[in-house]
Amino acid sequence: MKVILLGNAGSGKSTLAKKLMAKQLAARLSLDEVAFQCGTERRSLQDSLADVKRFIANNESWIIEGCYADIVEPVLPYCEELIFLNPGVEACIAQCRARPWEPEKFPSSREQDENLENLIEWVRSYEIREDEYGLRSHRALFDSFQGKKREFNHPNQYGSVS
Template sequence: MNVIILGNAGAGKSTLARKLMAEQPAVRLSLDEVAFEGGTERRSLQDSLADVKGFIASHESWIIEGCYADIIELILPDCEELIFLNPGVEVCIAHCRVRPWEPEKFSSHHEQDENLENLIEWVRSYETRTDEYGLRRHRELYESFQGNKREFNTPSDYASV
């Protein structure tokens, strides 16, 4: 299994990745782990891509998930399936409000909570953004991919995957 899961923050990418991993052995890479240089500064695309390519080369079965269209576009030829989670902005916001503490991203639950309103505003702009993280760019990637692909528009659809 070599799967890429694409979608907005809060869409359920990590949750779906864990569900798929429970059904079939695979390792998971969140692109958040390779996209940033300590904090909010984005690493160069070349450096991020080198890390992702190294991950792919060192694992036979993997799931990569994220919202970084620039990275995903360059690794699409390596995947067997592209899954696009597109449940709508309000669902993503609701998920962000109840997500558990993510120690790989924040040093404390308090720090994560302090960032919540910024995250919600970012999620809310998904449909109008024109950058690598927006719906337009995600839709372009999904439509251009010629391999196996699925789009899910409600969490109940991908809860049964």
Template sequence: MRAVKMILIGNAGSGKSTLARRLIAKQPAARLSLDEVAFLVGSERRRLEDSIADLMRFISVNQRWIIEGCYSDIIEPILAECEELIFLNPGVDVCIAHCRARPWEPEKFGSKEEQDENLDNLIEWVSAYETRSDEYGLHRHRALYESFHGNKRELNYPGEYERD
């Protein structure tokens, strides 16, 4: 089995977690959602240095990994460790539809009701993807993708994910 060191980037609802699970089912690897290293309690971001240190520990103990998230500021320092970068960019409308259809995520919310209470905020946040200039926006994801000189793909249609 060849080594897998892959990063999936994209907007919330773009299909990163779904694609990660599909890829791991075909070729086992450790998976890390950057949500796990980005936040303290609730929506308070950790210090960037602490998030990167945890990410580096994850990489050092796993030979095969898939990292997925929307945090360009956390991804950028470890991009050179990556063998393949996939940019999921299906468009805001698809991301919103995926967010509306998302099952309960117990690793993020105490209950389905709590998750549903956050849905309007999530959709507002996802809707701003193309205009945001922060580490979560299209501009930063595009710059990260363009700066990577290794094996990379941009997927614009969810059907493309099925071929992986």
């Protein structure tokens, strides 16, 4: 398995990655782990890509998940399937509100809660953003990918992934 999960924050990428890993042993890389340094400072694309390519080289079976079209595009040739999670902004917001504390991203649940409104504002702008995190960039990547690909527009569809 060599799968890339692409979508907005709250779209269900991490949840789907866990479901896939329960069915088949695979290493998982959240692009959040390679995209940033010192909190909110974005690393150079070159450094992020080097880490992703090292991850790919070191793992026979893997799942990469994130919202970074600029990191995903150069590694698409390595994947066997691209899955675009596009359940809509309101579903993503609901998932963000329901998500448990993510200790890999925040030192405490209080700090995560304090950031929630910023995250929701960012998620809400998905359909109009012109950057690598927005729907336009994700759609362009998905539409241009020539390999196996699927788009899910509702979280209920995620259970059908094998």
